[in-house]
Amino acid sequence: MVTGFDSVDQVMEKMAEANYIADRSLATVLFLSHRLQKPIFLEGEPGVGKTEVALVMAKIFEAELIRLQCYEGLDATTALYEWNYPKQLLYIRLQETEKGSKEEIERVLFSEQFLIRRPLLEAIVRSDLTAPVLLIDEIDRSDEEFEAFLLEVLSDFQITIPEVGTIRAKHTPHVIVTSNRTRDVHDALKRRCLYHWIDYPSFEKEYKIIMAKLPGIDGSFAEQVARFMQRLRQEDLLKRPGVSETLDWARALVEMHRDYLDEAVVMETLGCILKYQEDIQKFKEEIWGNDEKRAAYFL
Amino acid sequence: MKRGLPTSYNQDTKGSAFVSGLAARVIGFGYFLKQRGFRVYQSSIQDALRSLERVDIYRKDEFFDALRANLVSSDLEWTQFSGLFDQYWTVPAEGDKGAAEPGGKDQEEGKEKKVSPKNLIEIEQEPGEKGDKGVEQGWMRKIGYSPVSGVEKADVGKFEKEDIAVAQLALKRIMGSFKTAKTRRLHKVHQKRSLMDFPKVARKSLKYGGIPMELFYKEKKKRLKRLVILADVSGSMERYARFVIPFLLGLRGIGPKAEVFVFSTSLAHVTPLVRHLDVEKALKEMVRKVPEWSGGTRIGYSLHQFNQGHGATLIDRRAVVIILSDGWDLGAKELLRREMAQLNSKAHCTIWLNPLAGDPAFEPICRGMQAALPYIDYLLPANSLESLKRVGYVLSRVMIH
Numbered sequence: 001m002v003t004g005f006d007s008v009d010q011v012m013e014k015m016a017e018a019n020y021i022a023d024r025s026l027a028t029v030l031f032l033s034h035r036l037q038k039p040i041f042l043e044g045e046p047g048v049g050k051t052e053v054a055l056v057m058a059k060i061f062e063a064e065l066i067r068l069q070c071y072e073g074l075d076a077t078t079a080l081y082e083w084n085y086p087k088q089l090l091y092i093r094l095q096e097t098e099k100g101s102k103e104e105i106e107r108v109l110f111s112e113q114f115l116i117r118r119p120l121l122e123a124i125v126r127s128d129l130t131a132p133v134l135l136i137d138e139i140d141r142s143d144e145e146f147e148a149f150l151l152e153v154l155s156d157f158q159i160t161i162p163e164v165g166t167i168r169a170k171h172t173p174h175v176i177v178t179s180n181r182t183r184d185v186h187d188a189l190k191r192r193c194l195y196h197w198i199d200y201p202s203f204e205k206e207y208k209i210i211m212a213k214l215p216g217i218d219g220s221f222a223e224q225v226a227r228f229m230q231r232l233r234q235e236d237l238l239k240r241p242g243v244s245e246t247l248d249w250a251r252a253l254v255e256m257h258r259d260y261l262d263e264a265v266v267m268e269t270l271g272c273i274l275k276y277q278e279d280i281q282k283f284k285e286e287i288w289g290n291d292e293k294r295a296a297y298f299l
Numbered sequence: 300m301k302r303g304l305p306t307s308y309n310q311d312t313k314g315s316a317f318v319s320g321l322a323a324r325v326i327g328f329g330y331f332l333k334q335r336g337f338r339v340y341q342s343s344i345q346d347a348l349r350s351l352e353r354v355d356i357y358r359k360d361e362f363f364d365a366l367r368a369n370l371v372s373s374d375l376e377w378t379q380f381s382g383l384f385d386q387y388w389t390v391p392a393e394g395d396k397g398a399a400e401p402g403g404k405d406q407e408e409g410k411e412k413k414v415s416p417k418n419l420i421e422i423e424q425e426p427g428e429k430g431d432k433g434v435e436q437g438w439m440r441k442i443g444y445s446p447v448s449g450v451e452k453a454d455v456g457k458f459e460k461e462d463i464a465v466a467q468l469a470l471k472r473i474m475g476s477f478k479t480a481k482t483r484r485l486h487k488v489h490q491k492r493s494l495m496d497f498p499k500v501a502r503k504s505l506k507y508g509g510i511p512m513e514l515f516y517k518e519k520k521k522r523l524k525r526l527v528i529l530a531d532v533s534g535s536m537e538r539y540a541r542f543v544i545p546f547l548l549g550l551r552g553i554g555p556k557a558e559v560f561v562f563s564t565s566l567a568h569v570t571p572l573v574r575h576l577d578v579e580k581a582l583k584e585m586v587r588k589v590p591e592w593s594g595g596t597r598i599g600y601s602l603h604q605f606n607q608g609h610g611a612t613l614i615d616r617r618a619v620v621i622i623l624s625d626g627w628d629l630g631a632k633e634l635l636r637r638e639m640a641q642l643n644s645k646a647h648c649t650i651w652l653n654p655l656a657g658d659p660a661f662e663p664i665c666r667g668m669q670a671a672l673p674y675i676d677y678l679l680p681a682n683s684l685e686s687l688k689r690v691g692y693v694l695s696r697v698m699i700h
Contacts, residue, residue, distance in 0.1 A: 008354065008361060028354065028364035035353045036346060043374055085497030092509045181374065183556065191340045194368040197377040 003061075003130075005034050020049070020056040021201075021208045029196045030057070039154055039175035041190055044198035047242020050178040053198075054135035057174055064132040066173075068119035070142035076149055081121045081161060084114045110163035120153050124169040127157075131171035139189075140179045147186050154192055201243060203230050209243055210250050217254055224261045224298075225250050231297050232273065235287065241273045248272050261298065263288075321356075322348055329370060331387050337376050343369050523698050524617045524647060526550060526557040529605065531624035533563040533596035536654070543623055543652065543681045548581050550621075550694075558613055561585065562601035568609060598628045598667055599635030606641050614645045619697055623652045623681065628667030636670040643674035648697045652681035652690060 005011050011027040011034075022030075030053075033040045042050045058065035068079060088109055095105045108114075117125060123134040139147065153159065157169035177193060179185055201209060203226055210222040229246045249272040258265055267288070274280045287293045329344040347369035354361040363384060371377050499515040528547050550557065558570045572584045606614075614620065620642060628635060643649050651671065656678060672678070677693050680686040 024360055025364040025367070028361055029368045032350045032353060032365060032368055036349055038346065041372075083498075085501055089501065089504070089509065089511065096509065184373075187338055187340075187372065190338075190372040191342060194346075195371045195373075195377070196368060197371075197374050 005031050007031070014060045015056060018056045018059045019212045020052060021205055021212055022053075023205065026053070026196060026198070029194050033194050034174065036194075037172045039177055039193045041185075041193035041195050042176060042178045042198060043181055043195070045200065045240065045242055046180055047244035048198045048200060049243055050198055051135065051137055054133055054176040054178075057176065058133040061130065061133065061174070063130050063174070064126055065135060066119050066123045066126065066132050067135045067137060069137050070139050070146070072141060072143060074142045074146050078118055079120050079146070079149075080118050080153075080159060082116045082118065083110070083163075084116050088114050112164075115161075115164070121159055121167070123173045124157060124159055124167055127169040127171045127173055129171075131169075132173050134173040134175045136175065136177045138180055139177050139185055140182045144186065147189050151189055151192065154189075200233055200240070203227065206230065206243065206246060210246065213247050214250055214254060217250060218259050221253075221259050221261070222250065225253070228261060228266075228297055229273070235283070237274070237279045237282070238276045239274075239279060241275075245273045245275075263294065263298075266297075321351070325351065325366070328366070328387050332370055332376075332380075332383060335379070335383060337370065337379075338372050339370055343372075524619050525613065525615075526694075526698065527613055527618055527620045527646075528557065528559045529566075529602070529620065529622045529624075530559070530561045531563070531596060531598065531622075532561045533627075535596065535625055535627045536623075543654065543687075544585075545582060546681075546687055546690075547621065547623060548585075558609070560605060560609070562596075562598070562604075564597045564600070566601040566604040566608075596624070596628055598624055598626070598671075599631055599633075599638055602638035602642065603634060606638055610642065610645075614642065616645075616647050618646045619694070620646045620649045621652060622649065624667075625653055625655050626665050626668030626671065628665075632667065632670045635667055636674075639671045639674040643676075648676045649674065650677045650679060650690070650693065650697075651675045652679055654680065654682040656680035 005014075008024065008028050008031045011031045012022060012024065015022045015027060015030075029040060032038070040053075042053060044050055054065060054067075057063075091109060091114070092105065119134070123132050126132045136150070139150075154175060157172055158166055160166045177189075206226040206229060207223055210217060210226060211219070214222070225246065229241060229249075233240045249269060252269055252272050253261075253265065256265070256269075267284075270280055270283065274283060287297075325348055326344055329339045329347070333339040347366055350365040350369055351362070354365045356362045356365075363381075366384070367377075367380050371380050494517045496515040496517045500511050500513070503513050503515065504511040528550065530544055530547055532544070548559065558568075561567050561569055569585050572581070639649075653668065676697075679690050679693065681690060
């Protein structure tokens, strides 16, 4: 188990052990976030491994991963806490027959027992022994009001519940915020975070990722797949495939007991890498229909 | 790559003089980026300095990454950072001079800037620059070379201060109507369609001894639709544009996702230019950016461009489209009709602001207007404060869902 990072090299080493191929700049950002206790704001195209960073961090620290998936309409009661009202009402009815004292009922009514913890409160409560990893996924999907609310929590990691009191985090959670850029996130939130943009991987990196994630795969086959994906990303597509598509595809091909790429198998499994009908259409017509272009994919 | 720091520091690597010298340079770098349109905050600079204490600053890559993590806050800045980093930190060795005064380099930059606005305008007038990326890059480039002096040089005579003030007055009233529309609807909520409001049920049940006799439901949250503004800035609109465009620009504050486009013979996406600026600055930016301001009009073609490009992702049943134009079209009538039909079928509502419609004797006789008429939900005049108020009223009705 790792309690803290001493150097950027150590971060790289631990990430590699956890099967995540990170470049040095990402490792530096993780290191700084750990030392400065600042959240990380990760942006990048879908499927380049933003969420994965949080999973790996949790693995390295052997900490709990608490995930808050954002969506339009997400509000404080679903992100922070809520009283379990039906249970409270039932409890009141029960106590009436048992003639409990009023003070006692009130004390129990607003205790932990009736509190539903949502991810943000959970992250703070669970920070007793070790700092948990809090993943706030796809922040761009939430409303702007929610961002403002999040600022408050992220700045001092304490939550005040009027009936209970203020709960403060003992260890500052490792916070990772991801965004797909469907809208601009407010400056105030970005200002509190370290920014990192995860790009599509280079050929070498993608090859390493395939080898790391699919231990059984043949080296030259992985190379062929990586090269194909690199080439494909240069096309003008609606949604360029990310690393997750590469891995899905490679996994599918391995399942199909293939150990080399040919034209037939690419056509059969096109759905693994291209997710829009328009893209598939375009690929079939413009690239596959053109002998020269098609050949370039199998160099 | 080791010892990649500027040579001016390597001479003096020990003691506090080095630290304070580096700190000054980092702060200077923060301002250097800020002048080039980066959003750099005091706290980011402080954190950048704190970060540098924790990494091995003799490794150039760590030094670079530490600064980038703290000083960059968007993908656009991310792509620009590397170049600007090199520009600032790889100074030819000039002794201690650069270290002592962080502003020194910036002044040199200042000389470059004075020359640039002219060049930039020439670049922008090339018609080839279309599409989002081009616009955004252009924007960054311009911010890069546009301190206050550059803005002043640009031709902003088209907009009078009073016009802007009038528009802002209209806006203020309209914003008010949005607020009332939000709060006036506190009538009983349709019970079947919403969630139960447990805190209220519990509270109100106290008078019945804890039995929930009355049930209460949460009101559904009111949201605003996306506003898409397409403004005609051709020659024939000049008289009105001065007055209406400041107003429309102010509207981008309504709802979180407003987008602004201007067109004359072709369409330009100006949202990235004006997003973070106030109305006055946004106008200046637009005038500088849009090549064919006050040119001819091709509404049909511009709408076609819109429907093919941004429209595909921006327009859905939750979008309200405002088109500002007088309908004098040089282009084909059939194209306009087809594009309007497409727009109208996809959007929640289309509002056409026609300055000429304010005239009581107005009839939409010009070709463009006639073609578009069947596909317009609201045809409103836009030539006076009174008419803008009406626009606001209509908007406050259609924008909420």
